[in-house]
Amino acid sequence: MHSWTDTLRFAFQPVVNLRTGAVAALETLARPETGDILAEARRDPELDGRLAVLAFRAAARKESLLPLHLNVFAATLADLGGLTPLRDAVRGAGRMPWEVTLDIVPPYTHVPHRALLEAVASLREQGFRISADGIGDGDVPLRLLTDLSPGLVKLDASLLARPAAVRAMRTLCEELGALVVVEGVETEHQCAAALAAGAQLAQGELFAPPARIPVVDVYVPPLAPAAVAAPRSGPSVREFVRPAAVLPLSAPAEQVRALLTGSPDVSGVLLVDAAGRPVRSVHRSRFLLSMSTRYGHALYAGRPASKLGDPPRTVGVDATAWEVLDVVAVGGRDRTSDDVAVVDGQGRCVGVVRLADLVRALAESRVEEAAGLNPLTRLPGSDAIVGEVDRRISEGRAFALSWLDIDHFKQVNDGAGFAAGDELIRAVGGALQRAVARQARVGHIGGDDFLVLADEEALDPLVSAVLDASWAVGGRPVTLSLATVVCAPGSVGDHHQAAAQLAPLKKAAKALRGASWVLGRAGLPGHEVRRGGPGPAPAETGFAAAEPRW
Structure with a gap:
């Protein structure tokens, strides 16, 4: 009499690092020749536990040094309270538990959450790594996902059509210390979307289909540097991790x-x-x-x-x-x-x-960054600022966006010469950089216009260091104008809306006398004048009169 294991085969699909193009792990997938053993395993925790052991042994026989991913239903863990036979099999094969990631598979409905969390804690204590599978196409409650605190979160590729959801999940994963994996990637467009949304890992037919023999060489399409989501403070080491021998x-x-x-x-x-x-x-x-x-x-x-x-x-x-x-x-x-x-x-x-x-990655990022720098001040242009604005909006973070320029700058150029004007612009840009001291992003968007992205509490030191300073060209005083819009979470939808909120504030600041600062809040009427007297603003530079810049 034949056992169901006689007709059971396993296939292996690589998990690919989107940064390096290397295979980061192998997922072992059951491929029964007859019947629906997976449906039975969903109803029978003991059977599902045996499948996990068989999947591991099938992978061990291939003598691959790569970390392994094994699927197990959430109900199995809650019912069995752990996977002792799997731990024994791992040890018996000379592998270590931390080389094995357990992909916890939906459904979660009717699964006792306390029992599941206790089982996961036990497995994690043994050294196994935990992944939450089927996110976006399953029924995992968000609260349970945070309680599980997985090392990886596997998203269904269908979520790529909703990039805001993927970016939100990326933000959650950063808080949990987890990596984002996109499953079911079939096209180069999906691969680019996964990278743009901040995923670090992916798997699917595009890279390599499931195969009886594990593959090492996979196809990863070449992607433009702009497709890679910019990190907050330099690329994370997580994005470059390779399997260790x-x-x-x-x-x-x-x-x-x-x-x-x-x-x-x-x-x-x-x-x-x-x-x-x-x-x-x-x-x-x-x-x-x-x-x-x-x-x-x-x-x-x-x-x-x-x-x-x-x-x-x-x-x-x-x-x-x-x-x-x-x-x-x-x-x-x-x-x-x-x-x-x-x-x-x-x-x-x-x-x-x-x-x-x-x-290689840092060199590419530096080349891209250098291409966007203003040659006069060596500050980034507007693209870097608006990109960061959109990231903050997608992450639900408050921010203050400020525009600053030099009053009557055309008169400075006409009266003192363009070299003096360039030197003044460089001095203002340098003062902005020193004032923010890495607490904000400064951009030079052309001419004498600057953008500053910061938290609201960083504004007062910025104003004290720059706006209240004494500026002069050729012995003649020069003043600056500053306009700020404070955007609370949900008050604007993208950088276009933030810029639209900033535009009337800029006009109000330019209408004031002397050094001026106007602050408004997105979605709220009116604004607050924090510096400057009532207008109209005169040509205070003392240089020959010229047409206003507006």
Whole structure:
């Protein structure tokens, strides 16, 4: 009599890092030849638990070093309270629990949430990683999603038609410390949309279909740098994480050599303790060079590989690419090509980052940024500011958008010359940069016009440092005008609406006498005059009269 396992096969689909184009993990998918074993597993937690074990063993037989994703129904975890047979299977195969991510699959309706959360806590304590699957096409309550606090959130590709929802989920994931994965990506347009919405990982037919033999090379379409969602303070290290080759700290050198010679794409091995914390880092070239010397194999083959390792370089999962470069810069030059281990809050390894990936991405971002800088002040133009405005709006964050210019600037140019005018513009731009001290974004949008994006509480120091300063050209006083619109969450829909709210305030500020500042609030009538006297504003520069800029 044949068992249902006789007709059960498994396929493997890669999870792709959209930043690096590398395969970050493999998801194992059941493919029964007859019947609907998945429907039965949904009703039978014991059967679903056995499927997870079989899926893991099928992946282990492929001898892939990649992290694995296994599907398990939410009801299974709530009913079984954990997956002891899976943990035993993982240990028995010589793998570690933190190399396995459990994709918790809907439905969640009628699943006891307390029991589910307790089971997830137990699995996480054992070292397993947790992913919330089917978001956007399932029934997971938002409150439960935050309580689960998964390391990954898998979104259905249908949500890409609603980019605001994806961006909102990205914001939530940033708060949870989770990565965003988009499932079911089939077209290059969807891939570009996933990147634009801030997803870091994806899987689907576009990259590689499920296959009986795990694939390493996947197709990732070339994307323009503008398609990549701009990070808040430099690219996050999460966007560059590659799977780590890990072995126990006690592993002999011969085992490390076998791993490296059998996997030419592995640049190094991390030796970890029983909790998965990196203790030693073995660099591929240095290790193989030591083993290949005249007596190297005889000296080291049976000894612990840690003797040929170095202290690992580590960064937290919340680090930025710039912080990784700081870590690489410390120490000898011979270690600049070493992988940097990325660790979670418990110090456990979640992967590695390679210097080449970081340098390439940072160079691209710098080239793009430099192309948008104003050649006079070296400040970004309006694109950088309005892009940040739209991000703040999508994230539901309040902000203050300010416009500043030099009063009667044409008269300055006509009376003192364009060189003096350029020098004044540079001085004002430099003063703005120093005043905000990284607490705001400053843009030079052309001529003598500047934009400043900041939190409302940063406005007073800005005004004191710039607007209240004494400005002069050729011994003649010069004044500045400032207009600010404060936008509360929901008060504007995009940067166009914010600019429309700012326009009448700018006109009101220019109508005042002397240095002026007008502040209004989006959606509310009227404005507040914080600096400046009643108009009309005279030509205070003392230069020859000229037509007003308006």
